[in-house]
Amino acid sequence: MAGNGLLDRRHFLQGGALAAAAVGAGGAATAETLTKAPWMTAPGTPFEGYGQPSRFEAKVVRIAGNPPNAPGTGASRTPLQALNGMITPNGLHFERSHSGIPDIDPDAHRFLIHGLVKRPLVFTLEALARYPMTSRIAFIECAGNSAVLFAKDPAAATVQGIHGLVSCAEWTGVPLAPLLDEAGVDPKAEWLLAEGADAAAMSRSVPLGKARDDALIALYQNGERIRPANGYPMRLLLPGYQGNMNVKWLRRIKLTEGPTHTKDETSRYSLLQQDGRVAEFKFPMDAKSVITQPSPGLAMKGPGLYEISGLAWSGNGKITRVEVSADGGQSWAPAALAEPVLSKALTRFRLPWRWTGGSAVLQSRATDETGYVQPTRAAQIAARGARGIYHCNLITSWGVAEGGEVKHVYA
């Protein structure tokens, strides 16, 4: 049994266990004892063509980094502490833009496949949309997510500020492989260049093997056309790979013999090693997890039963196990994983916790189907040093103080 109040993951569902969690017991409450609320006394508002969140949720928004110096250039983070489940709603999916969000007319947009192919192809959106589609629920994570965990001191930040560059959606579009077959790939081609139609012409090199495996030209995000901030009218989806390789506003794919070494992969997104050398290419995002509730800014409200809840993901397959510790990693208890557990998608984990009111250090640790286990901070820094800023997937610690305040700590 794990220490400091962690309970069995099935505990809450066992008969009789809940009484301890009773809150707001009603005594002799009846429907009449509840004051008639003002919203029951007059008709509500009419229908909207496109609905919006409640005005009481106005604080649940993405927070952008780098303003006001470079409008639209930087990143905008998902408020993970306010969300639950595995899907990120489209309005809150994180974004990373290199020169703002282009306002693309879908009828004027063209997508080109060229380079080392027998037959270059140009697609309108309408032409592309006639091809067979597939759907998959996949996370996208910016390679620079969580980089602050390498800093010397813990961050005075929320989970949004630290880990908010990861989101998950159902993406629907046209698999790339049959399009490449139609263009007729030259046997010399082993890579491709993918370029966006933003003003930065953001571009990345992708191994042909990944393009043939599970790459998608995504047209829809959670059922509707992709949002402008996420690549409207089309983006490349490379499940599990570094976020910016999932090129938004995709305008061309050029088949090449080797990588193109674009500005976006030499000046950024490369991995500084312990020995000072740089690894230019590390594509899949390794297994990672983070507790979203409780987390900094969400103070505990008195001793009692709570649910610890968070997200786990791996760019290399399915999450097979998430463990939670309430004593800074001395003991661990397995969390329940919410179905469906999908490859390269966010997985929600949950575990009941009886908080005594004392101090605690909460951690989560993910394992994926390759057997890879999320490393401690000490282990990741020992392996890589602390000067790199990409692919940070070390275990995060939330310190719970007596009184209930939650803060980022190192443990």
Add this chain to the structure above:
Amino acid sequence: MAGNGLLDRRHFLQGGALAAAAVGAGGAATAETLTKAPWMTAPGTPFEGYGQPSRFEAKVVRIAGNPPNAPGTGASRTPLQALNGMITPNGLHFERSHSGIPDIDPDAHRFLIHGLVKRPLVFTLEALARYPMTSRIAFIECAGNSAVLFAKDPAAATVQGIHGLVSCAEWTGVPLAPLLDEAGVDPKAEWLLAEGADAAAMSRSVPLGKARDDALIALYQNGERIRPANGYPMRLLLPGYQGNMNVKWLRRIKLTEGPTHTKDETSRYSLLQQDGRVAEFKFPMDAKSVITQPSPGLAMKGPGLYEISGLAWSGNGKITRVEVSADGGQSWAPAALAEPVLSKALTRFRLPWRWTGGSAVLQSRATDETGYVQPTRAAQIAARGARGIYHCNLITSWGVAEGGEVKHVYA
């Protein structure tokens, strides 16, 4: 082999099959032959806290019935013809309101469990949110969806107009069963009454067995707090049951010996039988499917390869098979089902079709894991008559004319 051009569901993915679908071949196209688009010549727009769809998608909206006579009272339909995948984005989830959308202050809202219980309970949102949660992707369908298919003549309407009262989301919330255990249900209780906090106090009776099975007090919809139109801050989720039983703006659950026979279940949502008698209660929505692309308003653009795509669902479990016909039901071909196929969720099906340019009648037919097969229009009317308006799940026919126009037809 099914007639009139239907292809094997794996056809598109076989090497060499695609050449016939080539569109917009580029000849000697290079990146330079594509005119530099205006959105590549200047920085784009900055970040938004809460994102919105592209302005070019302004027509993709819900369409409300019954305006302007009764603002907010009626239904608002999902534009299924413009969507793909299985998830409905929150802004486009269908809604049915009986007295508009209440503007509920979540801090002032209370949820009561009372009636035949040992200990009545009152929950604030904050108290409820401490309980263990579960997530599930589930469809909700209004019992009155598709009722126009009983009319004497085919409807001059889109799939949105005919079938738009069905949507699907990931719902996250607190299972009802342990809350009932905590309240201590009297052995005499076999039903419950669920009532909303809208001005209509919309209320329905629910068998206790369903409440103990998979009922959820849903707080989140596709990751974020439920939208006002869909029950903010909480709704009852009864997976697979008639839409309005999933009571929005839930304010109380009262345990009762029998059904309460509320106005909302005697004046509406009851099932008129062939013999003129009314069945007050039929809860699960039977297996159903509809082709969303092509569909009325989406004209074919010349002979060639197309993907037929649509949605299938069952309130009684998983969809196990969807068949498609292009000749009005004379021959059928099995469609591919998009993973994950989940119980009581929308399932996307797809099948390639080579349209010759001649006339065709497209149909889809769903089978669920109970073995139930979606009935023809003739069979459903023979069994029930055509005067009922609820639980219509008969096979829909789209007529494709020479020239490519698509219309609702009877076949």
